[in-house]
Amino acid sequence: MRETLDTIKWLLSFIKKIPLRVMTAVLLGVVSYCCVIYIPYVSVTTVVNSSHISNFSWLIFSLVVAVVLRGVARYGEQYMNHFIAFHTLADVRHVLFKKLRTLAPAKLLNRAKGDYIALITSDVEMLEIFFAHTVSPVLIASIMGLGLVIYFSRIHLVLGLIALGVYLLMGVYLPSIQYRQAKQIGDDYKASLSQLNQSVIEMSEGKKDIKQYGLKEQMLQRLRQRGETLNRVSLKKTGQLRNIQWYMELIMALGMIWFVLFGIVLSVQPDKLIIASVVFVSSFGPFIPLSMLGNELLSTFSSAKRLKQVMAEEPAVLEITQADSLYKDDFAQLSVNDVSFGYVSDKLILEDVTLEFPKTGFIGVQGESGRGKSTLLYLLMRFFDTLKGDVAINERNIKEINTRDVYSIEGYMSQTTDLFTGTIRENIGLGLSDASDEMIEEAAKKASVHEWIMSLPNGYETEIKQGKRDMSDGEKQRIGLARLFLHDSPVMILDEPTSHLDYLNEQIILRAIEKERHQRLIVMVSHRDTSLTQADEIINL
């Protein structure tokens, strides 16, 4: 319960900035429901008190105004609610991306891609239910409920209490039992959707292995199973919705019967009772959407909890922005001083490691699988902080150097290069908006990819659409290398950059890297002895 309240508080914090819009939506909603009640109210009053019709044309005019006003106010309320929701969702996405940026890469290494996709797409989308269909409808129902209960109480207190009971049953009890009963379903739904996403991603990324190892049937079977699980959970969800609809109809019908019966038993004046009954029947509108909310809010709150958890997560390293600048031209030395590190505190991966790297040269890092070679590179990049000891640049602890300066001094490349939607030129010049065409082409020449780019019909302007441009792994890696060269970092940290490549492509990349050994420090992890034959020194972990 406490967790749910915290989640609601967290969600409300996003709309605190736009109270005026929320108030407008509520006002329009109240006006629209008042019109709905006014039409039968004035009609029945006219019939009951037919002797009092003094101005028939005024009656028709007021009914027409009420109908038009109802339409306009309803449209305005819906417009305002969705305006609030979509602006708030954009805000949430912005905050989420900002957070993910601080968590990357360390805290995101262990998360499945399906999780991210669910988080950024469906989880954020689910909040729409709260922002568009919860906040102002709850306020509208509260205001309408209060006004109506006062109106009925003035006719007879018991009628007011019956109305209050029915409104509370519809607006509070139904959604809350529905929410409690089906609490598990919201989590199950998200979990099965995320698993289905994960299966699709695995099938798409692992198509070669699926074909090679004859896994097609197995993968399809898994996809089918996950689809069926999602179906089952969805059916449970809709089954619940049907039950709630049934309960709601029952509450309205019984409420109505009680209202009339008590009115008769309490000897309420017949004309007043008829008018009050008609008003009562017309007054359920604001509460019907609330009674259906419990089911919807289940998924919304379970999405919101996941988002809130990510937002509350502490980054593995804190970004440093206020330290004295360290310029890349001043780079002199990189060292690892008595460093110990483990991803979990009781299992050290690196223990008391001390290393001195020169200003320039080609240093290879070797060791058995799992010995911590990649981990060492992560520490050099400060993707993680050490548990003991420190990594230092120019004898300054890397934890006390501006993160931006660290990334400008050290460039990192791994086994694969991620290409973004855009041209090849934009992909090489990533993050360097002021890089000239000459600089980009120079970097591509250094990475031995210029000739290949020039052989394409559109050269550097060739579009890469979501990684779809047909490219070999070697070409991708060389684009990644050109990107790295363009950044011109005095330290290049390379984690098996040639591990996916054939001998020919490996040699092209190695030659490009080796040419740089007199201008910068290259620290390269590789399994293959052939990759490190030219290294000035090899560190064995």
Ligand SMILES: Nc1ncnc2c1ncn2[C@@H]1O[C@H](COP(=O)(O)OP(=O)(O)OP(=O)(O)O)[C@@H](O)[C@H]1O
């Ligand atoms: N994010 C992580 N969380 C927890 N454990 C991790 C994480 N990354 C790596 N490990 C573990 O830390 C150990 C060292 O991993 P690392 O990738 O540094 O080794 P490696 O020497 O580079 O291995 P390989 O040669 O196979 O790439 C391994 O046992 C690995 O399972």
